[in-house]
Amino acid sequence: MTNQKRFTHEPPPNPFPLSDIRAQLPDLLDYIKATQHSVTISNYGTPVARLAPLSALPPEQPTRSIAVRKLRDNLTATVWELHTHREPYQITHYRDPIAALLPVDLSDSQETPMTTPALRIAIWNESGGSGKTTIAVEIGYLLAQRTNPATGAANRVLLIDTDPQGSLTRRLGLMDDPTSPAHRLSTTVGNFLNDPEEAPPVPMTATNFPELHVIPSNNKLSKIDATLLMNDEDIGNLRKLLDQFEGQYDIILIDTPPSRGGLARAALSAVDHILIPVNSSMKSIENFNHVLEVVAQCRRFSPKLQVSAFVVTSYNKTVNHDREVLQILTEHYNAIAPTTSPITNRKAVFNDAMISRTVVPCWKPKDPAVQELNLVTDQLLSIMGATA
Ligand SMILES: Nc1ncnc2c1ncn2[C@@H]1O[C@H](COP(=O)(O)OP(=O)(O)O)[C@@H](O)[C@H]1O
Numbered sequence: 001m002t003n004q005k006r007f008t009h010e011p012p013p014n015p016f017p018l019s020d021i022r023a024q025l026p027d028l029l030d031y032i033k034a035t036q037h038s039v040t041i042s043n044y045g046t047p048v049a050r051l052a053p054l055s056a057l058p059p060e061q062p063t064r065s066i067a068v069r070k071l072r073d074n075l076t077a078t079v080w081e082l083h084t085h086r087e088p089y090q091i092t093h094y095r096d097p098i099a100a101l102l103p104v105d106l107s108d109s110q111e112t113p114m115t116t117p118a119l120r121i122a123i124w125n126e127s128g129g130s131g132k133t134t135i136a137v138e139i140g141y142l143l144a145q146r147t148n149p150a151t152g153a154a155n156r157v158l159l160i161d162t163d164p165q166g167s168l169t170r171r172l173g174l175m176d177d178p179t180s181p182a183h184r185l186s187t188t189v190g191n192f193l194n195d196p197e198e199a200p201p202v203p204m205t206a207t208n209f210p211e212l213h214v215i216p217s218n219n220k221l222s223k224i225d226a227t228l229l230m231n232d233e234d235i236g237n238l239r240k241l242l243d244q245f246e247g248q249y250d251i252i253l254i255d256t257p258p259s260r261g262g263l264a265r266a267a268l269s270a271v272d273h274i275l276i277p278v279n280s281s282m283k284s285i286e287n288f289n290h291v292l293e294v295v296a297q298c299r300r301f302s303p304k305l306q307v308s309a310f311v312v313t314s315y316n317k318t319v320n321h322d323r324e325v326l327q328i329l330t331e332h333y334n335a336i337a338p339t340t341s342p343i344t345n346r347k348a349v350f351n352d353a354m355i356s357r358t359v360v361p362c363w364k365p366k367d368p369a370v371q372e373l374n375l376v377t378d379q380l381l382s383i384m385g386a387t388a
């Protein structure tokens with residue numbers, strides 16, 4: 001199957017004309033696998049079948065198996081066979097089941113929605129330079145490499161950039177091309193935050209990581225920050241946007257601006273978990289007395305919101321000050337949330353990975369930083385109650 005996902009930026013036509021499927025079947029199947037969306041197939045405008053994710057196969061129903069290539073070569077016959085016998089097909093690629101082909105009424109009535117809600121995490125600290133964006137990208141990447149036990153497939157990870165500085169967006173290579181849609185307000189969460197009747201932004205694919213979906217940010221989002229504080233009902237709109245993505249992602253990570261303004265509050269109001277990175281400096285923990293106040297205010301939209309973990313980044317165990325920061329967190333702030341194991345200060349490797357628009361596990365797979373990042377990922381999953 002091709003890695004060129006033709007429908008990643010723009011969903012395919014739905015219904016999809018039967019006559020056009022032959023050439024585009026691999027792309028369509030990639031799209032269905034990546035988004036877990038179904039696509040109806042129509043013949044001269046009449047729906048005749050549905051290409052769907054495997055999860056849509058009714059569990060009790062006998063199914064037949066058909067290889068992608070065979071399906072492509074016998075499309076019309078297969079669709080009519082389906083019409084007559086009403087027995088769904090499992091589509092396979094080199095014997096691996098990858099998608100389903102269902103008769104239209106069966107797929108309408110029995111499609112099993114993905115019921116496990118996405119794990120929603122905001123990465124927040126009012127201090128800039130505390131490691132928010134780094135953690136979002138590195139942990140987001142590692143989570144996408146792991147198998148989700150509920151689905152048996154890799155975690156589907158959505159990263160949302162809500163910082164108008166767009167560091168996460170830039171870091172994922174989406175700003176390097178000046179003509180990239182990532183430079184427009186319409187691709188960010190901005191329009192939807194102003195008006196949830198607006199079409200939701202379509203997640204983009206990170207330049208070097210097709211497994212990571214991203215809703216980008218850029219400096220045009222900064223004007224939304226102030227309007228959100230004036231219309232504070234709108235702060236809850238990001239939560240509505242995430243509700244629309246339910247079933248499509250296993251994990252949603254939101255990178256936030258270094259503030260407690262409208263965008264940061266919108267992010268916190270959309271999630272259940274807050275992860276607070278602390279860059280081994282007292283400055284990074286100075287503002288903590290405000291944290292619980294802001295959390296309490298955001299519970300208006302997100303009743304289960306809690307600080308779930310602290311993670312110390314840029315840690316140097318030979319420096320007294322760094323050890324003190326870790327100690328304050330583990331001893332004094334333990335009542336708020338546990339602290340994960342620290343991530344050691346490795347300027348060269350983290351900065352080089354950033355400049356190269358990649359992540360440390362790809363840049364230097366054998367670097368001890370990768371082990372530390374994996375350990376933190378394990379700890380976060382166990383703290384937040386998921387085992388992906
Ligand atoms: N463990 C680490 N060791 C060394 N430098 C790090 C580490 N983690 C992050 N950094 C660097 O710290 C700087 C700020 O990190 P960043 O994630 O952008 O913070 P924030 O998003 O909170 O502003 C970046 O240059 C990043 O490469």
Ligand SMILES: [Mg+2]
Nearest residue numbers: 132133163167
């Ligand atoms: Mg940042």
